[in-house]
Amino acid sequence: MTAFSLEPAQLAWCAELRTLAAERLHPLADKGEPGHVNRALVAELGSLSLLGRLFTSGALDLCLMRESLAYACTEAETALALQGLGAHPVHAYGTEAQRARWLPRVTAGTAIAAFALSEPGAGSDAAALELRAEADASRTGRSSDTAQAGRSSDTAQAARSSDAPVLAAAPDGPARWRLTGEKCWISNAPEADFYTVFARTTPGAGARGVTAFLVPADRPGLTGRGLDMLSPHPIGALDFDAVPVTADDVLGEADRGFRVAMGTLNLFRPSVGAFAVGMAQAALDATLAHTAGRDAFGGKLRDLQAVSHQVAEMALRTEAARLMVHAAASAYDADDPDVPRRSAMAKLLATETAQYVVDTAVQLHGARALQRGHLLEHLYREVRAPRIYEGASEVQRGIIAKELYARQEAR
Template structure:
């Protein structure tokens, strides 16, 4: 039974505690057939939409997204099923730009559908030659009268191949680098939009490479203003990066639960494994990592919900620490399970495959270190300048 004492922390309100209890009941009843990943995602989106769990993933009225609710939702779902977490997360990430910067018409068309589970969304940012270096994107959106014409490729796109709507980033050329990108809402029925490859990973999720060849979209498909794409992308990631950390926390909590069950029931020389000091040391490390990650995650979420315009440093710290330490927690759980830990289909084996990608996507660990260092150095320089130092 996962620890729930953290819900009494002052980061949360009663509505968050109520949500956690109700979503826990929903997640316990999930029966996910993982034999067909695409179909599983479609069914999960529909089920969560019908039950109302996708409502917090978008905001139609301009109200801020509740990051604590998103983090709690991802943590709970990840603890029960990694694909369920993925399905909810992508409904939010895929429509984040519309929630924050979309026109009233764009919101009215898409957000009721994605929040109800009627439509699946995707976030198309990564390119073959530019992963974390968003400013190096080369896909183009050429202004052509009443249209934009898209040319280029996107890859590692979550929900690629099954999404009904994509938030797409392309170079419109207002300025070099980051200042020359724009964001668009694109549907896969456009001529010139092609899925060129479905990508298989160690923890199966719907992923694809997209190609655009003279793909014409309307001027009204622009999200925000021309040249605002980088700002839009970073604003969305500033919110959802903390939720990646929360998913990692969910995986880590499940691994700790599985380890506690194992060492409490498995006998060695007539006594439980839990009686061994070395095993107790592992359990202590795991519990410490889980609680420290939770504190960083919900600090970042609380700060954003409290009105902080940006939580770049806090979110980067949460994402880096939670994903790295979840990997360690899960590895210890595998070790404590012995041979059973690497048996295909065992819970800790599935967690071992699930966690690895989280240390890469939405900003790899090394990128987060750069972000944290720059933010910290920048704050020091600003303080020194203010003090005349």
């Protein structure tokens, strides 16, 4: 298999995924509440064994899943992707105990994961993190944890469960660090069951002084609130008030958390591009059907050269983006050293392309596309965010340029 064609079995699998998304996942998505985790949808993804494939398949399979689901049900695609993004650091860098506790529940769709990197002052500049992981001088942990639990009526656990009692659990053993600060624009917050949290353990060390922690949502001192965003999936902010963590909560090594973050993003950035390609293809197909059937100026819309040329441009850009996504994913699976540049290129081209294609589709459909409930109205809201999260388009251009100049200097 090359990056430029798919095997018949892969094409058949993609078709099966689109059917599953339309027939089994979309009805569950419609029953969900915007801005909140749809646990029934996540559970169905688990029952279909799609969540398990996040940890057993390569980057290309991840891209095929995300594109196929996005074509028919963006909510299902996003639910799957967020499980992968939040739990991949546990899979790739966690201890046996961490993996045994959380990954079976993630793959079954009974535990919700989240990736907590962004902060109010550190979005695209991930090395500027300010959430502090301060050494716990007392190292006693439990008495202060109890007091914290008494003060935390607005815990993330309360947001996750409407009926179950809230029990804020202290970590096993005395705290080594206390997390203090804020995370913002975190998908699945504040309703996730656990968070991959990146905090500064060494002040003034830039990217070298960041540690990744696995933080269960019921830790004392961890509270959260939802944010009202354009995108329909849940996004929130998290407040850390001396949240206790121990060495057993570290993912990877202390002060090496930036490697965990970048390793995760290098895998998921091409698949963000796949999500974008799926939306672009859905918009393109809707436009083909509309322009072929719409009467205008004594013929069909497709008979107007101004229209047909725009449709051709939409198809051209969508296919080019798909090929670059597949190439980047194949490079990741082959352990190519050029993965950072390829991943950045794939995400940049695909997300910018999807914005263009969906916008053009809206223009060719006219006012009907702006009605609530129309496919393109939905895609128009969904397509904007991928150009920002997991590294904005400007950041991707910076990565590409940096990699190009580094390669030129190495010659």
